[in-house]
Amino acid sequence: MAEVGISTPVVDCADLPTREVNRALRRYAAEGAPRVLVENPGARHALAVALEGTLTIRFAGSVGWYAAGMNQGPHVVVDGNCGWGLGECMTAGRVEVRGHAGSGTAASIRGGQVFVRGDAGARAGIAMKGGTLIIGGDAGYMSGFMMQRGTLIICGDAADGLGDSLYEGVIYVAGRVASLGADAEEHEVTEDDGVLLRRSLEPYGIDAGSLAFRRVESGRRLWNFSSHEPELWRSAL
Amino acid sequence: MIHGTSNGGGPQMPPAPARRSSIWSPEVIQDIHLKAHLGRYRMQGFSTQRRVPSFDDLTFVPCGLSRMPLEGYRERCETRTLLGTRVASRPVELSVPITIAGMSYGALSKTAKVALGTAASRLGISTTTGDGGMLVEERRASRLLVYQVLPSRYGFDPAHLKAADAIEVVIGQGAKPGTGGLLLESKVSAVIAEQRALPEGVDQRSPARHPDFIGPDDLQIKIEELREATDWEKPIYVKIGASRVADDVKLAVKAGADVIVLDGLEGATGASPEVLLDHTGIPTMSGLCEAVRALEEVRALGEVQLVVSGGIRNGVDAAKALALGADAVSIGTAALLAMGCNSPRYVDDYHRLNVEPGHCFHMHTGRCPVGITTQDPELEARLVPDEAQNGVFNFVQSMVMELQMMARACGKSEVHGLEPEDMRALTLEASMITGIPLAGTDFVLTPDAIAQRVVALLAGR
Numbered sequence: 001m002a003e004v005g006i007s008t009p010v011v012d013c014a015d016l017p018t019r020e021v022n023r024a025l026r027r028y029a030a031e032g033a034p035r036v037l038v039e040n041p042g043a044r045h046a047l048a049v050a051l052e053g054t055l056t057i058r059f060a061g062s063v064g065w066y067a068a069g070m071n072q073g074p075h076v077v078v079d080g081n082c083g084w085g086l087g088e089c090m091t092a093g094r095v096e097v098r099g100h101a102g103s104g105t106a107a108s109i110r111g112g113q114v115f116v117r118g119d120a121g122a123r124a125g126i127a128m129k130g131g132t133l134i135i136g137g138d139a140g141y142m143s144g145f146m147m148q149r150g151t152l153i154i155c156g157d158a159a160d161g162l163g164d165s166l167y168e169g170v171i172y173v174a175g176r177v178a179s180l181g182a183d184a185e186e187h188e189v190t191e192d193d194g195v196l197l198r199r200s201l202e203p204y205g206i207d208a209g210s211l212a213f214r215r216v217e218s219g220r221r222l223w224n225f226s227s228h229e230p231e232l233w234r235s236a237l
Numbered sequence: 238m239i240h241g242t243s244n245g246g247g248p249q250m251p252p253a254p255a256r257r258s259s260i261w262s263p264e265v266i267q268d269i270h271l272k273a274h275l276g277r278y279r280m281q282g283f284s285t286q287r288r289v290p291s292f293d294d295l296t297f298v299p300c301g302l303s304r305m306p307l308e309g310y311r312e313r314c315e316t317r318t319l320l321g322t323r324v325a326s327r328p329v330e331l332s333v334p335i336t337i338a339g340m341s342y343g344a345l346s347k348t349a350k351v352a353l354g355t356a357a358s359r360l361g362i363s364t365t366t367g368d369g370g371m372l373v374e375e376r377r378a379s380r381l382l383v384y385q386v387l388p389s390r391y392g393f394d395p396a397h398l399k400a401a402d403a404i405e406v407v408i409g410q411g412a413k414p415g416t417g418g419l420l421l422e423s424k425v426s427a428v429i430a431e432q433r434a435l436p437e438g439v440d441q442r443s444p445a446r447h448p449d450f451i452g453p454d455d456l457q458i459k460i461e462e463l464r465e466a467t468d469w470e471k472p473i474y475v476k477i478g479a480s481r482v483a484d485d486v487k488l489a490v491k492a493g494a495d496v497i498v499l500d501g502l503e504g505a506t507g508a509s510p511e512v513l514l515d516h517t518g519i520p521t522m523s524g525l526c527e528a529v530r531a532l533e534e535v536r537a538l539g540e541v542q543l544v545v546s547g548g549i550r551n552g553v554d555a556a557k558a559l560a561l562g563a564d565a566v567s568i569g570t571a572a573l574l575a576m577g578c579n580s581p582r583y584v585d586d587y588h589r590l591n592v593e594p595g596h597c598f599h600m601h602t603g604r605c606p607v608g609i610t611t612q613d614p615e616l617e618a619r620l621v622p623d624e625a626q627n628g629v630f631n632f633v634q635s636m637v638m639e640l641q642m643m644a645r646a647c648g649k650s651e652v653h654g655l656e657p658e659d660m661r662a663l664t665l666e667a668s669m670i671t672g673i674p675l676a677g678t679d680f681v682l683t684p685d686a687i688a689q690r691v692v693a694l695l696a697g698r
Contacts, residue, residue, distance in 0.1 A: 022465050045458050050395050050466030066449070066462040070395035085449035085462075089393050107448035108390040110434070126448040127390060129434035146444055148434045167435055223439040224422055227276025 009033060013047075014040040021047060029053035029074065045083065048076055065102070068095045071112070084121070087114045090131065096204075103140065106133040109150065115204055122159070125152040128169055134200060142181065144171045144216070153200060155211060163216045167223070172197060174211035182232065183222040187215045278512055280421070282600025282610065284412060284505035284548065284570065289520040291503070291548065292557040294667030295660045296676065299646035307645035314641040315651035318565050320542045321403060321472020321495040324464070328495075329381055329403050329472055332361030333637045334559060334652060337629075338500075338546050338569035339385045339405065339476070341367025343420050343429045344507030344600065345573075346617040347374060349609045349625065353572060354378030356629035365405060365567075368418045368443055369433055371397040383474065386463070388417055389443035391433035395466065403496075404463055405474040406456070408485070411504030411521070411547040413513040414478025417443035421508055423603035426612040453488035460493045474498050479524030479547065480517070486531040489541075496542045498567065499528050503548025505570040507610060508601035521547035522561070523670050529562035538562070552639025559640070560655035561671060568633075575632035576625040577607045583619065 011024045021038065025048055028036050035056040041047060045064035048057050052072045059067070062080030069088040076087075081099035088107040095114045103121035106114040109131040116124075116133075122140035125133045128150040138156035147166040157175035164181020171184075172193065180186060189197070193215055197208040221232055257263075271279060300306040307314065321328040337357050342350050344367065355378045357364040363381035366372075370392020376382055384401030386393070398404065409415060420429070420441040430437040450459045460473050475489040476498035489497050501521025506514070519527075525545050532538040545558050546567035555566045570578075581594040586606035590599045600610040608620035644652045647659040661676035662668035668675040668682040675682060680690075 018461075018465060019469060023468070046462040046465040049462055050399065065455075065458045069449075069462055070398065070466055072395055084455070085459075088449045089390060089395065091395060104449040108393065110393075123448065127444065129390075167439065223436060225277060225440055230276070 007033075008035050008037055010037045010039055012039045013042055013044060018044055018046060022049065025051060025055070025057060029055040041080075043081075043083070048074065062099065068093075071095075081118075086116070087112070090114070100137070101135075105135075106131070109133070117204070119156065124154075125150075125171075128152065132200060134204065136204065136206060138175065139173075141178075144169070144184075145181065147171070151196070151200070153197065153213075155201070155206060163218070165222055166218045168218060171216040172213045173216060174213045177214075177216075180216065183219045184216050185219045187217065189213050189215050278510040280419075280508055280601050281511050281514070281598045282505070282507055282509070282602075283514075283598035284503055285514040287515055289502060290522060290664070290666050290670055291520060292522055292554045294522075294662060294664045295557050295671065295673065296663055297556070297560075297643055297647060297659055298661050299643075299659075300648045304648045306648050307650060309642060309645050312645060313650060314644050315653075316637060316641065318653070320544070320565065321474075322542070323472075323495045323540050324493065325403075325470060325472040325495050327402075327470045327472075329363055329383075331363060331381070331565065333633070333640075334563075334565035335360075335362055335555060335633055335636060336383070336544060336565055336567045337362065337364035337572055338504075338567040339365035339367045339383070339407070340569055340573075341369040341418070341420075341507070342372050342375065343367070343369040343391075343424060343433070343612070344610060346605075346608055346611055346620065347372060348617050348620045348622055349573070349576060350375045351378045352576060352620070352622050352625035353629060354382070355622070356572075356626040356633070357381065359626070359630050360633050362633070363402065366397075366401075368420075369429065370394060371400070376400055385476075387443070388445060388447045389433075390448065391435075391441075391443070398463070399467060401471060403472040403474060404467070405476050405498060406459065406463070406494075407476045408456075408489075409478030409480065409500075410476070410506065411478045411500030411502055411518055411524075412506035413509045414480040414518045415445060416509075416513060417445045418506075419443070419508040419601070421601055421603070424507075424612050429612055453492050456489075457492040464493075472496055474544070476500060478504075479519045479521065479527075482519065482524045482527040483531040483534075486528045487535050490532070490535050490537045494541060496544060496564075497528065497532075498544045498546065499524050500567075501525070501545065501547030504546055506600075521545055521549070521558075522667070525558060525561050525563055526671050532562075552636035552641075553643060555636055556640045556643035556652070556655055557660065559652055560657060560659050562657075564653070568636075571632065572629050573609055575628040576609055577620070577628060578605075578609050580607060582607060 039060045041059045041061045043062045043064045050070040051074045056075040058077045063082045065083035066085040068076040071090045073093045075094045078097045084102040086105045087095040090109045091111045093112045097116045100118035101116040101120045105120040105124040108127040110129045111131045113132045117136045119137035120135045124139045124143040126145045128147045130150045132151045134153045139154045139158045141159035142161040144163040147169040150169045152171045154173040158177045160178045161181040163184030201208045316333040318331040318334040358380040364379045365383040381402045383403045385405045387407045472495040474496040475494040477485045479501040501524045502518035542564040544565045545563045549566045583606040605611040608617045662673045672683045
């Protein structure tokens with residue numbers, strides 16, 4: 001592990017197995033280091049997972065599946081693309097991906113914020129229980145599936161089944177929606193929505209005012225069974 | 238007015254006795270009437286009520302002149318069990334090969350969850366969280382706690398993952414393989430709703446698939462992530478519902494599981510459509526035999542431990558499971574019954590559910606008369622913690638004694654020494670499933686054995 005300047009340690013994945021990379025990151029987090037640079041991540045899986053503290057970790061390249069999964073505070077920046085399950089089950093902290101993300105981005109997160117500059121694959125924001133997922137580009141099919149709480153912002157298009165069976169939480173989408181999922185309803189945005197969108201997107205240099213967002217939320221007809229809507233329940237189950 | 242003329246005016250005949258249709262039985266008629274009213278499938282808690290091939294179809298053949306038994310009440314018979322020796326740096330050590338199965342806080346009351354943990358700690362065995370996460374009180378009560386990672390991730394907390402002694406990735410359950418959990422409106426109280434991040438009072442239908450992986454190759458990467466998150470210390474269990482057992486077991490081994498938990502058709506649940514309980518999955522004994530063969534085929538028997546659950550009722554069931562190749566058994570329903578489930582107290586409340594004590598299956602309604610499967614504070618208060626945990630402790634102790642009794646009678650100084658040769662099958666189907674000779678014969682009625690016998694006969698041997 002080399003040192004860059006005075007205060008930025010470097011972890012070089014080329015020299016270490018993943019286990020040692022994560023151990024080094026845990027050590028820096030425990031010591032209260034402000035930031036660390038990870039070189040040659042080589043799209044490896046399970047990097048920077050289940051970390052605590054306020055460490056900022058920058059990956060100089062693409063990462064594999066489950067990057068920053070289960071984190072509880074750190075700020076992770078990926079100068080590249082990432083695989084499935086980015087930031088899954090995170091409870092706090094931030095993740096920024098400069099490229100694209102695979103499927104299941106921010107799956108079941110309970111807090112914190114995940115930002116993907118490019119596109120995200122299928123089931124982005126699936127089962128979110130809180131927090132915010134922002135996708136600068138397009139989102140794959142079944143995004144927001146069974147979302148429970150939190151905010152999903154899609155600046156581009158959304159593929160089929162957006163917001164299928166969501167319980168609560170809000171989805172904002174600016175582009176074309178191929179189709180809404182079961183019990184998802186589209187509404188006009190309010191002034192409050194506009195304020196939230198501006199504040200959320202500004203840090204990433206995205207002008208919310210230039211995009212035509214709509215709001216998607218639960219129709220709440222799948223919350224409890226009703227024999228009066230057989231078509232809805234046949235498609236939902 | 239015509240009286241008694243069905244005989245065409247001849248001598249008056251007594252009324253014909255009611256005939257019971259085997260197609261349109263009273264139960265089928267009632268089922269159709271109910272569905273005509275509900276507009277959906279029927280729901281219930283508990284397990285299937287069907288008769289399926291089971292451990293009852295096997296019997297032990299203890300020692301006589303050909304083998305020497307151990308003294309039944311005196312000689313040592315080891316029960317210690319290690320789970321998770323394949324990869325994890327800290328395997329789970331159980332005093333006996335019995336664990337408490339995953340049952341959620343939500344399906345069960347908090348008092349029941351804590352009582353299970355307390356009893357398990359006294360026994361030196363593990364208990365397991367469920368769909369809804371870990372209770373602080375449960376962790377405190379349980380010396381060995383297995384943390385489930387379920388498709389819903391309800392209540393999932395990385396801090397709890399790290400605080401666990403083992404991790405169980407749940408792919409399915411025996412009561413309803415291929416489907417997700419259910420927690421109906423009456424049990425989604427304000428507290429449960431907040432823990433699961435759901436609106437209060439919804440019918441909670443858990444997803445069938447995990448949010449961040451789908452197939453076996455994905456599972457391999459997921460397991461790697463869980464190991465990285467816990468510094469490769471904790472054993473990773475993979476729980477599967479007994480369905481396509483051979484394939485699932487081999488894939489779980491390939492994905493890197495330390496332990497496979499196989500839950501058979503007889504497994505119970507807090508709530509399920511009846512049709513899933515009765516018509517999906519395969520029995521525990523069948524699944525176990527298939528799993529052992531699969532582990533042998535990929536040369537992982539012994540390296541990857543096998544825990545079986547689903548209808549384990551006593552120490553003899555446990556002994557037979559071990560003899561067939563399991564490393565441990567897991568109990569759920571039996572532990573609840575030991576706490577007082579279905580006991581004849583508060584009988585009026587059973588009657589309000591239209592059932593008698595001993596026949597109650599109302600885990601799904603939240604109206605448990607004895608405070609075990611409820612979120613109603615008044616009902617929960619009926620469960621006396623010390624009585625509940627003592628009941629589980631005593632029951633598991635009796636299981637251990639029965640298990641050791643079988644082992645000693647078969648001449649085994651450790652329960653893990655039990656083997657198929659210690660048993661005979663009582664039915665043809667049990668013989669075919671287990672590969673154990675039918676009692677009174679030396680026939681092994683598996684297809685391979687039958688083929689070998691035919692070849693031998695043709696060769697005049």
